[in-house]
Structure formats: structure tokens, C-alpha cells
Amino acid sequence: MANKKEKATSFDLEYNNSDLYDQQRYQNNSKTVDDEKPDLSKEGIINYSSLSALNLVPGLRKMTPLNWSFYLLGALAWTVDAMDFFVVSVSTTEIAAFLNKSVTDITWGITLVLMLCSVGAIIFGLASDYYGRKWPFIVCCFCFVVLELGCGFVQTLEQFLAVRALFGIAMGGMYGNAAATALEDQPVEARSILSGCFLPCYNFGYLLAVVFSRAFLGTYKTNEDWRSLLWFTAGPPLLLIAWRLMLPESKFFLDQKEAKRLHNATLTEDDKKHQITAWTQAKDACRTHWLMFIYLIFLLAGFNFSSHGSQDLYSTMLVKQRNFDADDKTMILCVINIGAMVGGLVFGQLTDLLGRRLSIVVCCIGAGALIYPAFLLHSITELTVGGFWLQFFIMGNWGIVPVHLFELCPSNYRTFASGLVYQLGNLASSASSTIESQLGSRFPITNSDGTPGYDYGKVMGIFTGAVMAYIMVCVIVGPERFHKDLQHSILATQANRGEATEEIEFEKPSENYQESQPIQR
Template identity: 50%
Template structure:
């Protein structure tokens, strides 16, 4: 391999693969040149504009999660209203997850080509329309149609949010900001739980009032984003494109696909595992608490609030730790600890379930807290919103039937139904325990064999060296191959590009 690099030729794929596999254990060693830092001082590195970018991205991702979980939290009520089974209603969840990838393609390309601002605003406007419309559906087919459209709208927001929050973020603050951003998902779930309890069981319109309420906050988020400019990283990219007499974005997009196709495949595979992890542990859990364990509305609300508080704490802590522990090792630790908590999470029915749900979601979202920056550092700068969003949503597509699978398998384990109740009870806990054990193991293995580009440059400079290089033998790759041989972290895009490929 060294001879190939010295001669200017790319080493054969089997040599690169052999070296990659040989360094999977050694590459887990935490970097010695990144000391532990006080998280308060780390966050103090963000200036006012960077904080505003983070907050608007956090708000958008939070409401995406709120809109998604309105269905899983009200599945039983919607089923009764539309005269369907809970399993039928979970197909609405599945449709959203299946069609998110369409939105990721559309809005991801728009975000990378035309900016982060207006595609984000368009996403939020669609949230208003579809959430409002869902509250008016009268038939099951109308419900499925609205959720399908919602899936397209929701699919475009994640990559944009990650780019908006992290592109201009200081290097040493990336990990903790990533963890905080990702917990917009858990915070949205928490808000959905609270407002579901406040509206669904106390208003005459029931579950419909929750959807109508959900249409209002995105209007405020739109106003917030209107007041902010584009990110500095995106402005720098457009300035670079303006210096070229050729269609720079198209050329850079082609170079990205040519050079990063194998990284993209890896990102889809790992995001499949991550989405199975989150949806497998969350979507059907409220139904299990209600139908199997017989929890009252108040007790379900308290349990799910505790779970999401654990998620928020875990995501922030693990995201912060990934900066000096390493992205992959942090994810693997979360998976191991999460797997150890599966049994009490599903089989405890007394007060101990509170601790179990807290720490299980602490680990699930702890692993997730690393994901925004992990994906961003492995993605090519000119297509960051597109690649981050698409890999996330293709993972959603692959895992879209998680709740339906669990609900269907659960029907094989019927429980005795108390007299006077019309809904059949099933042992969902047994199915969810087996399912989550397998998912934690899958994510652990995939992460172990995956790449890492911690502290890679998130700006576009340097990528122009790849645009006209049809054979991939430019000076950027040659120099970075030497760095990859030494397994030393770098802070330029040229080096980031090749380390990700190694």
C-alpha cells in the first residue's frame, strides 16, 4: 500500500480494506491530544449568531418530532375514532417513515444549492398545513394520505437543521452541540406527551385538538428563521462557486458521489440500525403501557416524561463526551449499557419501571447524540444537508415498519383481557425486549467496523481540488493518504476527505 501511495496510485481496494479492518481496535483509543474541557466553557465559545442558528435548528427538529409522535401517542384513540385496529393506525407511522427519504432528496438538494433558509421555511409551512389537515380527517384513507404527505415534509428538515446548527460551530463545541441538537427529538416527544395529556383527554374533540394545536408553533419558527441570515459556511461555498465559470455545484455534487459512494452506503446502514433503535423503543411503548400494563393516562404521561428527560440528559452527555472519547467508542458504550437495561425496561411493572425507562432512553439517545456531528464529519461539504438528511431518512425507510412489526408479532402472544374491555391485550413487552436486544447488537457491530473523522473540517474549501479529477489521483488524496497511514487526526477538508475514505 505504501508503494502505491508513493507512486501516486490509489492502493488496491483490498489493501485499503485490510488496513481499515486491522485498525478497528486501535482506532477506538481516545485521542490523547484532546483534553477534558468544562462544558460551560465549551459552550461559551459560541457567539450570538451561532447560538441563534442552533436555537432555530433545535426548534425545527423539536417540532418535527412533536408532529411525528402525535400519532404514536394517540394510536388507540385514533383507532377507536376511525373504527380501525391499533395495528392499522401504525401504518400511518410506517408511511411517514417510508416517505421521509423523498423529502430528504428534495429539500436536501434545495438546501445545498439555494441555501439553508428558504427550504427550512418551506418545510415548516408544510408542517402547518398537514398537521392542521390531519385533525380534520374523517376516514382511514384520508388519514393515511395526510400522513404520507407529512412524511415528505418531515424528511427534509433533519439535514438542514444539522447543517444550520453545526456548520459554523467551534471545533471543540461540536460534540456537545450535536448532543443538544439531537435532543430536540426527545424534547419534541416530551412536549407531545405533555400536550397529549392536556388536550386529548380533556377536550371535546379529543385527539384532533392535539393536531390542531401542533399547527401553530411552526408559524413562530418560520418568523424566527426569517430574521436570520445564511450560515457562514454556506456563504463561503457560494462565493467559491461564483469564482468558477462552470456550474460548480453540479460538478462538486458529481465529485461527491464518485468519491463518497461507499461512505454513503455505510451511513445508510448505520442509520438503519439507529432508527430501529429509536422507533423500536418509543413508537409502541405508550401502547404497551396502556394496553398491556394498564397504566392510567396520568401514569403513562409521567412515565413517558421521565423517559424523555433521560433521553435529553443522555444525548447531551454522550454528545459532549464524544469530543474527547471518540465518536465510535461513545456510540458503542451506549449500546452495551442500553442492552443491559432491556430486561427491566420491558418486564418491570412496579415503581422500578421509572428508573428503567429513564436509563434505557438515556442510552438510546446517548448514542443518538453523537449522530448529527458524526454524519456531518463523514459527509462531503457541498452536499452536507443532502447526505446527512438522506442517510438518516433512508435509515428511517429501512426501519419504517418497526412499530408495525412489533405490533404484529405481539399479536402472537395474547394476554387475558379484563372483563368489560373491548381492546385485546398482547404481550408487547416480550417482543420489544427481543427486538431491542438485536438492534443494540447490530449497531454495536456496525459502528465497530465503521470509519470516523472526528474534528474534520466542515467547510467547503479544498473540495475544488476533487471536482475535475476524474481518476481521483490529485494532490489532496496523495497527501491525505500519508496522513491516513499515520492515523493522525487532521483539520483540513482535504485530509478529512481521505481519512473518511480509508
């Protein structure tokens, strides 16, 4: 590069100096957990063979009561998000009977939710990155309250679809903010295990929806028990609102806010076009990080395909192909979801030893090995055990996703970027059940009761195997920023130095460049 200095805004600096930042971040220290590349020196081998990275106690001890409060709030918000979504999924038959429509008509309400989640991710993501985590979180929870109550009063299919469409926007805005609330201010040593526990909260939300749907049977009029269930699920978001009101804004965002204030204060009238606004943040994110966005969308599509492809038709397979009754089906689904939650916790911590990408590859191989017992065996014991371990590895992958996604997303647009790519990946995978249904027509069978049917187990096995291979390719060719400092932001660093804008030479890191010290094991 020519020896010339460029006038750069703080946002430009993060993009142009990214390589220099990575070079300084990765210190040549055998005991540094920040190091992305494996250290094969004698000291490094001794350090890793001690398995000290698997000890989660030191990291959790560093968490303050405020850290725990933020994490539990974010995790509970993600649980409530899942529960409020699945209460309709588990009640489709009753809703269809009351509205005098087919189950297919009611499932359009589920499809609309998934289609509009990306809209919510954009709206609430930009709001969270520009106005703070606190108030967009509260507004999103308030939308949950209003829409769950409203859904309990619908009288026609059109009203039901309209309310669920609006719910999709609110639901799409929850992931990015909940994940940021739970993870971004946490100690780096605790981040992996916390990430592993975070996303399986979605499975816990599903279990709550199943349990409460059975608990509310007979609590209202015939075929209208789902109303009392929806009214009940409007309550937990109120608790989230009260909880969030008692907590301060996140430290990361406060640093960002001060940096933006200093940046905007230095601008002259002629430079007002460089003022940082929500719109300029969105444009800058798309302009400078578009390639990473595209990669993450493809990666998250694979993860979403893995869960949808292995779960959406599993209940149908148990009932229609294996002829299990409702109680056996419920028991199997509960057990495999417990396996999913355990897998997220285990691999969330194991990734501290193996790294993000290697852990994902291990999960993909493990899931591939479990395809046969999970889908192609016949007894209830075999399917339960096989399904447990299959979801153990699939959700083990998902346990790595929140922290891996945060480490790859640009810090200044963390909520916007992580929420949007997650929801776009989810949207891409929403067709998985349709794809599997079409594949099923290629494998007709005769069920044990003599009726014609399809070999759903074989279809899901083929689909899941292909998705595991796809995810492995994506992570192998993709980047990893293991233990990236989530508190780091070029913008905030400039503010702390009192340098909102300055002449920056991009050939080498500044001598004043500050970085967190390596973590010693």
C-alpha cells in the first residue's frame, strides 16, 4: 500500500484495520485461549492435554450477580419466544376445528410467522444497535403480550393470520437482542458454556408449550382450550419487561453511544453527511461486511435445515409409519428434546478445547452416525435412544452457534447482523418439510395397518445426511475468530482515546492500540 494517509471515520477504520486487529489479537502465547490456530509446541500440547479448558468453574466464578441477571434474562426471553411460537403449533387441530378450517389453512399462520421474522430482525436489530438493548427489548416483549392476548380472541381465519403475521415481526426481533443481552458482557472464559446453554432454551420452550397445552385441556369451552393457553402465555413477557426495567443498559452499548456522540460532535456543518445514524449504520454494515453476511446466511441455513429436517416430520413418522399412540409419541419427543438440551450444554463447553469449527465438524460426524438408529429402526426403545443421541449432536451444533455467530459478526452491528442472518437462514429452511414431503413420494410403502404411506424415516435420513455434509463444507471453508473480544470495538476504542476521527495510517497498527490481555489457563 502506498505511504499515504486517509481520512477515515471510525466505521471505516473497523473494516480497513480488521486484518491488523486480528494480527495483534492473536498473541504468540501457548497458553492463550485467544489463539485461533493450534499451538503444537511442547508447552501448547501440555496445556491442551491438561483439559483445563473443560473446567467451567473458573469462568462461572468470574460472573457477577449482574452478569447472571443479564444472562438469565436473555435465556428466559428466548425460552418465552419459543413457547409463544409453539403453543399454536401444538394446538393447530383445535384451532382448525373451531374456525371450521383445515389444518393446512391453520399452518399458514406458522408459515407467515417464519416469513416475517426477517422483517422483525431488521427493525428491532437496527433499533437495538442504535438506541440500546433495553428499550427495544421492552417494546418487543410488549408486542408479545398484546399479540398473544389478541390471538386468543380471534373469530375468523383472516384475523388469526393477521395476528400471527404481526407476531412473526415481534418474534424475529427477539433473537438478536436476547442473545446480546445474555452474552455480550460476559467473561470470555464463561462465554462458551453460556452459549451452549442459551440456544437449547428453544427446546425447553417447546417442552413448556407441550406441557401447558395438556395442562389447559378442559379449562375453557369445547375446542377453545387454546384460547386460555394463549392468554396464559401473554403473562411471562410481562415478567421480562419488569425484569429488564430493573437492569441498566449494557456496558458495550454505553461505550458505543459515547463513541458516536464524540464522533458526531467533531463534525462541521460540511461533514454532517458523515453523522452516525441508524440508517448510516445499516448502509455501512451492508457495504463493508456483505461477504460475511452472505456466508453466515448460508451457514445458518444449514443449521436450520438440520433441526427442521430432523424434527418437522418426526412426529408424523412416529404416528403414521411406526403406529405409536399419542402418549408414546409425547414421551419420545420429550426425551429427544432433553437430549438436544444436554448436547448444547456439553458442546458449548467442549468448543473451548476443540475450537468452534472442529466442534461443529465433530457434531456433524456424530449426527451422521446416528441417522440409522434414529430414523430406520422400529421399536420404541431403539427410536428413543437413537433420537436422543441424534438431537444431542444436532443441538450440540446449535450450542456453538450463538458465540460463533457473535464472534464473526461486526461488533458495531451485532444485534442487527446476528438476528438478520439467523432469521434469513430460518426462512430458507422453512421449506424443509415440503422438500421432505416431495421426496417421500419417491419412497411409497404399505404401513403396518395395510394403508398406503411413505417411508418418512428414509427421507429424513437422506435429508439429514446431506445437510450434515453441507454444514461441514461451510465451516471448513469459513473463518473462525475464536474467543474474539466481544467488548472490543474500534469505535469505542477511539472514544476512549478521545479520537472520534483522526488521520489513520493503515500500514501498521497504532502504537496506542489497546487490546485485552491474553487469558491464562
